[in-house]
Amino acid sequence: MPKRRRDPSMALPSEITPREIYLGRRRLLGALAGLAIGGTSLASSPVPARLTYRKNAALSTTEPPNSYEDITTYNNFYEFGTGKADPSRLSGSFRPRPWTVAITGEAEQTGTYTLEDLLKPHPLEERIYRLRCVEAWSMVIPWVGFPLGDLVKRCRPTSRAKYVAFRTVERPSEMPGQRFPVLDWPYVEGLRIDEATHPLTILAVGLYGEVLPNQNGAPLRLVVPWKYGFKSIKSIVEIRFTERQPPTSWNRSAPHEYGFYANVNPEVDHPRWSQARERRIGAGVFSARQPTLPFNGYADQVAALYRGLDLRKNY
Amino acid sequence: MLCGLPLAWLLLRLFEIGDFGLGANPIDELMDRLGEWGLRLLIATLAVTPLAVTLRKPWLMSVRRLLGLYAFTYLALHFLTWFVLDQWFDLRSIVADVVKRPYITAGFTAFALLVPLAVTSTDRWMRRLGRRWHRLHRLVYVAAILGCVHFWWQVKADWREPAIYATVLALLLGWRLRRARARSRLAKPAPASA
Numbered sequence: 001m002p003k004r005r006r007d008p009s010m011a012l013p014s015e016i017t018p019r020e021i022y023l024g025r026r027r028l029l030g031a032l033a034g035l036a037i038g039g040t041s042l043a044s045s046p047v048p049a050r051l052t053y054r055k056n057a058a059l060s061t062t063e064p065p066n067s068y069e070d071i072t073t074y075n076n077f078y079e080f081g082t083g084k085a086d087p088s089r090l091s092g093s094f095r096p097r098p099w100t101v102a103i104t105g106e107a108e109q110t111g112t113y114t115l116e117d118l119l120k121p122h123p124l125e126e127r128i129y130r131l132r133c134v135e136a137w138s139m140v141i142p143w144v145g146f147p148l149g150d151l152v153k154r155c156r157p158t159s160r161a162k163y164v165a166f167r168t169v170e171r172p173s174e175m176p177g178q179r180f181p182v183l184d185w186p187y188v189e190g191l192r193i194d195e196a197t198h199p200l201t202i203l204a205v206g207l208y209g210e211v212l213p214n215q216n217g218a219p220l221r222l223v224v225p226w227k228y229g230f231k232s233i234k235s236i237v238e239i240r241f242t243e244r245q246p247p248t249s250w251n252r253s254a255p256h257e258y259g260f261y262a263n264v265n266p267e268v269d270h271p272r273w274s275q276a277r278e279r280r281i282g283a284g285v286f287s288a289r290q291p292t293l294p295f296n297g298y299a300d301q302v303a304a305l306y307r308g309l310d311l312r313k314n315y
Numbered sequence: 316m317l318c319g320l321p322l323a324w325l326l327l328r329l330f331e332i333g334d335f336g337l338g339a340n341p342i343d344e345l346m347d348r349l350g351e352w353g354l355r356l357l358i359a360t361l362a363v364t365p366l367a368v369t370l371r372k373p374w375l376m377s378v379r380r381l382l383g384l385y386a387f388t389y390l391a392l393h394f395l396t397w398f399v400l401d402q403w404f405d406l407r408s409i410v411a412d413v414v415k416r417p418y419i420t421a422g423f424t425a426f427a428l429l430v431p432l433a434v435t436s437t438d439r440w441m442r443r444l445g446r447r448w449h450r451l452h453r454l455v456y457v458a459a460i461l462g463c464v465h466f467w468w469q470v471k472a473d474w475r476e477p478a479i480y481a482t483v484l485a486l487l488l489g490w491r492l493r494r495a496r497a498r499s500r501l502a503k504p505a506p507a508s509a
Binding site for chain 2: 066069070073074078082084085135137180182183253254269272273274277279281282285286288289
């Protein structure tokens with residue numbers, strides 16, 4: 001099981017090793033099992049398709065990314081179960097295609113779009129981002145996606161659009177975690193419109209240059225790198241422009257623990273655990289925790305969004 | 316012997332023997348599994364007396380001490396994983412966590428209560444303490460309750476597993492309360508009629 005992180009100067013395994021091999025026997029078998037059980041068409045092929053994209057080095061960290069295995073087997077995606085390995089084990093029969101996304105609310109360009117139509121005008125780029133979970137662990141992930149701001153522009157929000165709300169698909173037959181109300185399904189999230197249009201905020205469709213695996217939020221997910229991971233909602237089926245601050249799932253579940261903003265902040269502890277330090281996944285059993293940075297290290301780019309806002313109250 | 320199996324399994328995974336491993340976050344996985352088995356065995360220990368009495372199988376009592384010591388072993392390893400691998404002997408952060416984080420306060424207290432029980436589990440200590448041994452070892456009830464609280468307070472939303480442990484523990488403690496009440500009723504002589 002590869003746990004060591006990669007030396008950034010080294011080639012990615014995906015660049016030198018045939019895909020079938022580095023994907024790993026287990027994943028292939030799992031995907032095949034998913035095919036067998038779901039009886040689905042070849043649309044959900046066991047070997048994900050390569051994407052065409054450019055690397056955005058300016059907006060990427062130079063820290064070594066976590067292994068594909070770590071990123072795809074250690075997930076919080078409660079729709080597939082609350083264990084970290086549940087999403088990779090239990091998402092085999094989820095069908096991310098065909099897919100549609102509804103654009104609704106305070107915008108001129110509303111309607112229901114197929115995933116293909118939604119993605120067509122947007123060139124893809126790779127962004128290597130830090131991801132900090134509210135549970136005090138972190139990873140470095142090479143996403144492939146495009147700025148949410150570009151999509152927002154296309155939708156032409158009205159002057160009343162102050163927030164953007166997102167909704168995850170609800171399919172208990174394919175998402176076993178949704179058969180028990182651990183959270184109030186479907187999962188919902190939201191951003192202020194200036195957060196949504198910030199250049200760091202992306203909609204991701206891929207990982208390590210390939211189509212996003214089910215357990216990571218296929219086929220379309222949000223990535224907001226300066227906020228705790230739960231803000232980055234997965235498997236999005238609706239994007240709604242609203243005048244009022246929309247409800248968000250974890251805030252509804254435990255309002256004193258999870259706020260609307262959920263910016264990474266080492267100064268403001270979660271009521272039950274400290275946020276001052278984090279464990280970098282893949283660093284090994286004998287490595288100490290590392291200090292957590294304000295806004296997950298993206299303060300230079302995003303701190304200005306929150307000028308004058310009391311971040312202790314607006315956690 | 317069976318109680319050692321989860322530990323053997325964890326060791327295989329820790330040292331990545333064969334195709335086994337602890338996954339992307341080995342420290343948390345190790346800590347969680349050790350704590351989970353520690354709590355299960357602690358509750359199993361508390362189930363021995365009720366089972367022996369209701370099933371009229373007094374020989375069952377002979378496994379109680381061993382089960383208890385197995386539970387203690389898992390919980391000690393759970394504690395050490397936290398102290399060494401998770402916190403790296405960082406006493407300042409350890410003390411801060413014990414004081415500030417209610418779930419850690421509960422877990423730490425539970426473990427601290429179990430230490431004297433493990434120490435006094437030998438025949439010699441039983442003889443030396445006599446009737447006080449029984450009173451001392453009632454602390455295990457407090458430790459088990461705190462153990463369940465420790466688990467419950469740290470789950471984010473899925474309370475199903477801690478709820479199962481808490482229910483079983485409540486049943487076992489309820490059985491003891493009923494028995495204690497029945498005994499005290501028997502011990503007290505019926506009021507004499509004039």
